[in-house]
Amino acid sequence: MSGGVLNWCFKKSIWVYHVNAGSCNGCDIEVLDVLTPYYDVERFGIRLVHTPRHADALLVAGPVTRQVRERLLRLYDAVPEPKLVIGVGSCAAGGGIWHDSYATCGGVGNVLPVNVYIPGCPPRPEAILYGVAQALGLVPKNVEAQEYAES
Amino acid sequence: MLSEEIGQGMSDVSHEPPVTGHSDSRCILSSVHPEDLPRAVREALDTLGARYIVSVGTDRREVAGFFEISHIFGLDCRKAFLVLRSEIDPAEPVIPSITPDIPGAAWAEREIRDMIGVVPIGHPDPRRLVLPDDWPEGVYPLRKDFAFDERPPSVPHSRPPLSVPPQGSSLLPIGPFFPTLEEPVFLNLFVQGEHIIGVDYRGFYNHRGVEKLADAVLTYRQVPFLAERICGICGFVHSASYCQAIEAAAGISIPPRARYLRTILLELERLHSHLLWIGLACHFIGFDTLFMQAWRIREPVMWLTEYLTGNRKTYGMNQIGGVTRDIPSDALDRIPPVLDKIAYETGRVVDAIVGDSSLRLRLQGTGILTPDDARAFCVIGPTARGSGVDIDARRDHPYAAYGELEFEVCVEDGCDNWARAMVRIRELPEAIKIIRQALAGLPDGPIMAEVHEIPSGRVGLAVVEAPRGEVVHYVLTGRGQRPERWRVRAPSYNNLQGVPAMLRDMTIADAPITVGSIDPCFSCTERVAVIDSRAGTMRIYRQSELRAGKG
Amino acid sequence: MFKHFISELKETLICLEAGQVTLGYPFQPHAPEAGFRGLPVVDPLLCIGCGACASACPARLIDMTDDGDHRTVSFELARCTYCGSCRDVCPAEAVTMSMQFETATASTQDLRISMKLKLVRCVLCGDVVGTQRATDRVVRDLVAATGGTAETIGWLDLCLACKRKEAMATPALAIEVTR
Numbered sequence: 001m002s003g004g005v006l007n008w009c010f011k012k013s014i015w016v017y018h019v020n021a022g023s024c025n026g027c028d029i030e031v032l033d034v035l036t037p038y039y040d041v042e043r044f045g046i047r048l049v050h051t052p053r054h055a056d057a058l059l060v061a062g063p064v065t066r067q068v069r070e071r072l073l074r075l076y077d078a079v080p081e082p083k084l085v086i087g088v089g090s091c092a093a094g095g096g097i098w099h100d101s102y103a104t105c106g107g108v109g110n111v112l113p114v115n116v117y118i119p120g121c122p123p124r125p126e127a128i129l130y131g132v133a134q135a136l137g138l139v140p141k142n143v144e145a146q147e148y149a150e151s
Numbered sequence: 152m153l154s155e156e157i158g159q160g161m162s163d164v165s166h167e168p169p170v171t172g173h174s175d176s177r178c179i180l181s182s183v184h185p186e187d188l189p190r191a192v193r194e195a196l197d198t199l200g201a202r203y204i205v206s207v208g209t210d211r212r213e214v215a216g217f218f219e220i221s222h223i224f225g226l227d228c229r230k231a232f233l234v235l236r237s238e239i240d241p242a243e244p245v246i247p248s249i250t251p252d253i254p255g256a257a258w259a260e261r262e263i264r265d266m267i268g269v270v271p272i273g274h275p276d277p278r279r280l281v282l283p284d285d286w287p288e289g290v291y292p293l294r295k296d297f298a299f300d301e302r303p304p305s306v307p308h309s310r311p312p313l314s315v316p317p318q319g320s321s322l323l324p325i326g327p328f329f330p331t332l333e334e335p336v337f338l339n340l341f342v343q344g345e346h347i348i349g350v351d352y353r354g355f356y357n358h359r360g361v362e363k364l365a366d367a368v369l370t371y372r373q374v375p376f377l378a379e380r381i382c383g384i385c386g387f388v389h390s391a392s393y394c395q396a397i398e399a400a401a402g403i404s405i406p407p408r409a410r411y412l413r414t415i416l417l418e419l420e421r422l423h424s425h426l427l428w429i430g431l432a433c434h435f436i437g438f439d440t441l442f443m444q445a446w447r448i449r450e451p452v453m454w455l456t457e458y459l460t461g462n463r464k465t466y467g468m469n470q471i472g473g474v475t476r477d478i479p480s481d482a483l484d485r486i487p488p489v490l491d492k493i494a495y496e497t498g499r500v501v502d503a504i505v506g507d508s509s510l511r512l513r514l515q516g517t518g519i520l521t522p523d524d525a526r527a528f529c530v531i532g533p534t535a536r537g538s539g540v541d542i543d544a545r546r547d548h549p550y551a552a553y554g555e556l557e558f559e560v561c562v563e564d565g566c567d568n569w570a571r572a573m574v575r576i577r578e579l580p581e582a583i584k585i586i587r588q589a590l591a592g593l594p595d596g597p598i599m600a601e602v603h604e605i606p607s608g609r610v611g612l613a614v615v616e617a618p619r620g621e622v623v624h625y626v627l628t629g630r631g632q633r634p635e636r637w638r639v640r641a642p643s644y645n646n647l648q649g650v651p652a653m654l655r656d657m658t659i660a661d662a663p664i665t666v667g668s669i670d671p672c673f674s675c676t677e678r679v680a681v682i683d684s685r686a687g688t689m690r691i692y693r694q695s696e697l698r699a700g701k702g
Numbered sequence: 703m704f705k706h707f708i709s710e711l712k713e714t715l716i717c718l719e720a721g722q723v724t725l726g727y728p729f730q731p732h733a734p735e736a737g738f739r740g741l742p743v744v745d746p747l748l749c750i751g752c753g754a755c756a757s758a759c760p761a762r763l764i765d766m767t768d769d770g771d772h773r774t775v776s777f778e779l780a781r782c783t784y785c786g787s788c789r790d791v792c793p794a795e796a797v798t799m800s801m802q803f804e805t806a807t808a809s810t811q812d813l814r815i816s817m818k819l820k821l822v823r824c825v826l827c828g829d830v831v832g833t834q835r836a837t838d839r840v841v842r843d844l845v846a847a848t849g850g851t852a853e854t855i856g857w858l859d860l861c862l863a864c865k866r867k868e869a870m871a872t873p874a875l876a877i878e879v880t881r
Contacts, residue, residue: 020334022357024674026383026464028333029427033453036430036446040724050330066302067283068335068356071327090761093810094781097377097761100300101360102292103283107781109810118806119741119813121465121783122383124457124734126727131806133728141807148746149772149818150834369760376760376785444716447723461739461799467785475790479737499716506709 013045017055023062026122027089034125057084063091063104084115093117164191175399177231185237203253205640208263210294227547248274255529266293278312285309299367311353316341331663334673345658365637382674388617390469392624400611407594409473414552418582423452424618425575435663448496473599514569518653518665528649532620534669537571539564544616556588568668643671739784741802748796751819751833755788772818780810824861
């Protein structure tokens with residue numbers, strides 16, 4: 001889907017379905033935390049929904065364990081287009097501390113097409129807000145690869 | 152001496168006198184021939200009053216030529232542990248099952264079968280527990296000849312190991328993704344109309360291979376960070392328990408200041424966890440006002456831990472020998488006002504909800520777990536204390552600074568969801584009391600002991616009272632600066648096995664809060680693989696020996 | 703019934719007393735306190751390529767690969783657990799845990815650090831001795847400790863195995879052992 005159309009589709013607030021794909025719960029409780037009074041993500045119209053059929057975005061935490069992988073794929077298929085996938089936490093971004101374990105798939109990027117990663121272990125609620133805002137094109141990216149060669 | 156006493160009691164079932172853990176006199180190791188195991192277990196339960204904790208399977212073929220199965224028991228009134236160890240011939244990897252005597256051992260034996268390949272003979276429900284559905288049979292990840300990063304190809308058309316529903320019941324499948332489930336878990340409710348007559352459970356969606364990483368690729372000093380991420384809610388409990396286990400195995404005594412700092416952080420973690428639970432429990436029953444208020448009250452604890460440790464969660468403070476960082480210099484001024492506010496706010500909330508009849512209607516009289524069932528399934532923590540079972544690792548097996556501090560163990564007799572909620576609510580002011588005492592008595596001095604090379608072949612056992620109950624870490628030190636075996640037993644591992652008894656005769660509407668009332672943490676439980684077959688446990692429950700006055 | 707009404711009143715009062723507590727973030731910053739373990743930052747001018755961080759990292763995201771004249775030290779920060787072990791063990795104090803937490807990105811490539819440092823190879827056998835920077839640091843520390851000069855420190859361009867062989871072949875270095 002072209003960027004322009006996506007931006008138009010998501011101009012208003014998005015509805016998010018939160019998925020634990022083998023996460024330790026750290027990211028999950030911080031995701032829930034953004035709903036609570038101090039961070040109140042609902043003031044932006046962003047709310048958690050209880051079925052993927054109503055969702056605009058999937059908020060996935062966890063490295064995607066081998067057992068959960070197939071169910072995650074089915075969940076992704078159940079979300080209607082247009083859709084966003086946001087990977088929350090270091091496990092989602094790169095597989096975390098168990099990226100190479102026999103029981104995980106090494107990160108959400110190895111299973112689904114991810115639009116934005118929110119690194120952290122767990123990321124602060126502010127970092128999650130920033131990441132969701134970035135997925136909506138509202139804030140810029142602050143990180144860049146660094147390369148150095150000794151001359 | 153305790154080990155001599157036990158030696159006499161076990162003399163006709165043990166072929167050697169018991170020894171104490173090399174550096175840990177509270178840990179008694181008794182060697183038992185596999186065929187004598189059922190009698191040894193009966194001896195431990197009946198004569199010694201032992202409480203079953205967990206079973207561990209270790210592949211010691213390379214080092215010693217056999218598989219080792221250890222059944223670990225707590226001797227709570229003696230503040231000690233008993234480990235019954237059996238050597239299993241690799242040519243015939245079988246062992247008599249202890250599940251007929253101890254229903255709470257059902258999962259541990261299934262896990263040993265999945266991960267090591269030693270089959271429990273006589274186990275009433277030997278289905279796969281931990282490994283993914285598409286994992287090939289005959290491949291055992293915790294065997295030393297399996298590489299930690301090996302990913303065998305998927306078995307096509309694999310199905311979850313579910314049991315057959317009883318005649319005349321309908322199926323209500325819940326999960327693995329479901330609104331009131333924070334973690335993926337599959338519950339197959341067998342219902343007749345609104346009433347639940349049985350449950351099958353397929354969990355272990357969070358199996359990440361934690362134990363294999365520790366004994367295959369990480370070093371002793373990297374494991375605390377792995378342990379902390381077993382669970383994002385009670386991570387500090389796991390890293391503390393692992394460090395304590397290694398310290399017990401290696402005979403390392405940590406400085407007093409480090410013990411007090413661990414205590415303060417453990418109780419802060421209890422505060423955040425219980426407040427989180429209160430909010431979530433209310434969310435499950437649709438009472439979102441209290442969900443928001445409980446989490447509002449909780450938030451300052453998260454800011455406090457970010458200030459004290461550098462992160463809201465995953466404090467990263469535990470290391471073998473003590474803690475890695477000291478608290479900031481103005482911590483003694485910053486912590487008390489936060490505690491005061493939480494004490495005040497929690498008091499007001501409790502005062503408000505006590506008269507809330509719709510809340511009581513949902514929670515009282517639902518999810519009944521009788522004291523006998525609680526003992527049979529070896530449940531722990533608030534789940535047990537809500538049914539009148541008076542156990543608490545902080546008092547029964549003191550660790551960190553708990554032996555020097557005064558606190559009350561909160562026990563309720565209601566046996567229902569309300570009783571379990573009240574235990575957690577009452578533990579909040581107790582946690583605050585402990586933190587205040589620890590701050591007042593915080594000793595000066597170093598925060599890290601000098602740690603020399605950790606010798607191999609030593610057993611270390613540590614318990615920590617997590618918000619959900621007793622967490623046990625068993626470690627067998629190895630060569631190459633990593634453990635030979637590390638076994639984590641989270642409280643939800645036992646508590647989940649008690650859920651079928653709680654759900655019996657409940658309506659479907661009561662199911663989420665009843666499961667939630669044990670404060671399940673599937674991540675803790677599933678660090679290896681979690682599969683719980685409720686129907687299987689229910690079948691065990693119906694056996695007459697269970698009814699004949701167990702516990 | 704009345705009791706229930708009172709309890710609802712009390713619950714309402716709790717909410718009213720708390721009032722609106724929502725933080726100004728994202729319209730106002732909400733910085734963490736000092737000591738926060740945010741995204742690791744590596745100063746490429748200080749790093750000596752010793753690999754202490756690579757051994758310590760629990761997520762094993764730090765890689766060191768030697769190729770020809772250079773050692774490449776790379777960090778895959780996408781899977782960083784922010785434990786701070788790299789900062790704790792670095793002898794050159796090249797790693798700091800920044801206050802940065804707004805690290806969201808569409809591509810994990812943005813979270814890579816890659817540094818190429820010059821290698822010193824053994825003049826006798828060609829094996830890797832270490833990085834030039836590590837050698838420079840050794841010289842600096844030895845000069846400071848012995849009061850000598852850089853020129854007096856020999857064998858800096860020999861690997862450990864060759865150093866041993868040289869030492870065994872040098873009579874002046876022999877130590878007499880009497881029983």
